[in-house]
Amino acid sequence: MSRPAVFLDRDGVVIEDVSYLDTIDRLALFPWTIDTIRALNRAELPVVVVTNQSGVARGFFTEAFVDEVHRALDARLRAGGARIDAFYYCPHHPDGSVAEYARSCDCRKPACGLIDRAARDLDLDPARSFVVGDKWSDIEMARAAGARGVLVETKTSGVPPPRHVTADAVTENLAAAASWILENLRSGDRVIGDRPSPI
């Protein structure tokens, strides 16, 4: 039976958005990242990163480097007892300079190809899942996939949403977003005993 999951944008949600992370030494987790992901793990919600990495298409870094970043991030999380279940990224961009990646695709957010792929691979149910992102394109992806979208309000402060796009919740950071998600899990998706159930 398909499970609900939490899909996390990477840059600006799990790690600081340094604009095209291209060296490992610029990888910086937020102070709340490890504790928050561990709380999601405890609730038995698969945690899946879905991220646009057009720096590959732009020739700023390679796919091998993106994988290296994800291994380094994974190591830091594991050292703190937290786990990301899978990483999915889009390396494309229509205006890219690397021919192999310079195209439109169905996996660059706001399209939901990454969620579709993860749902197939990991047997997840997007309709019972959540997306946390710091751009309206993350929320548009949630809508396209039929998931609920929680906006972390850093990038979007003062930026009006595209027409007809609304977030299910707007929060300060990933920690607050995860609290909202754990409170808004459907009763059937809640791990018994994880936290007091509302009456």
Ligand SMILES: [Mg+2]
């Ligand atoms: Mg982001």
Ligand SMILES: [Zn+2]
């Ligand atoms: Zn793509």
